[in-house]
Amino acid sequence: MNEVWTTVCNEDDLVIGSGVCALLDQGGKQEQVALFRETRDGPVYAIANYDPVGDAYVLSRGIIGSIGTRIVVASPLYKQHFCLESGLCLEDPKVSVKAWSVRIESGKVQLRTA
Numbered sequence: 001m002n003e004v005w006t007t008v009c010n011e012d013d014l015v016i017g018s019g020v021c022a023l024l025d026q027g028g029k030q031e032q033v034a035l036f037r038e039t040r041d042g043p044v045y046a047i048a049n050y051d052p053v054g055d056a057y058v059l060s061r062g063i064i065g066s067i068g069t070r071i072v073v074a075s076p077l078y079k080q081h082f083c084l085e086s087g088l089c090l091e092d093p094k095v096s097v098k099a100w101s102v103r104i105e106s107g108k109v110q111l112r113t114a
Contacts, residue, residue, distance in 0.1 A: 004114035008033060008046075011107045016040055019060035019073065021049050026113055033100070034060035035109065036073060036084055044104065045084035046111055048097040051075045053089070059097070 008022040014037045024031045032049035049057045054077030062073040062082075067090060072081040081090040087099035101112040 002114075003112055005103065005105070005110040006113045007105075007108045007110050009035070009109050011104050011109055014044065014109065017064065019062060019064065021057075021060040022109070024111060024113070032057050032060075033111065034062075034073070035102075036060075036064050036071075038064060038071065044102040044109060045071065046100040046102045047073070047082060047084060047087045048099075050097065051077055051080075052095055052097065053078050053080050053092075 006024060008024050013020060014035060016037055019034050019036045022033050022035055024033045033046050034049040036045045049059050051058050054075055058076050059073055061076045064073050067081055071084045073084060074081050082097055087097040089095035103110050
């Protein structure tokens with residue numbers, strides 16, 4: 001199976017140390033994605049923007065940090081921490097959000113969608 005990468009924004013659209021929301025369009029189906037980058041040369045993380053605990057599209061507005069060795073975002077609503085690599089909620093392992101692999105190609109942020 002071939003990998004499929006979908007462009008969601010320009011690298012310049014990212015805000016270092018914060019999150020931004022981008023729209024992933026896959027054949028007419030749109031999904032909000034929260035993108036995070038801690039440092040200028042660091043990796044870019046992508047998780048679903050939807051907070052299943054707070055029932056709102058807000059994760060891109062959360063605060064990024066770390067708990068142990070995990071890079072996380074704290075939801076701005078009820079402060080649950082979601083791992084930016086896996087999408088897993090640290091406070092409740094039964095809760096998670098989708099996470100994507102990310103790459104930068106020619107200044108474009110791309111998500112692996114297949």
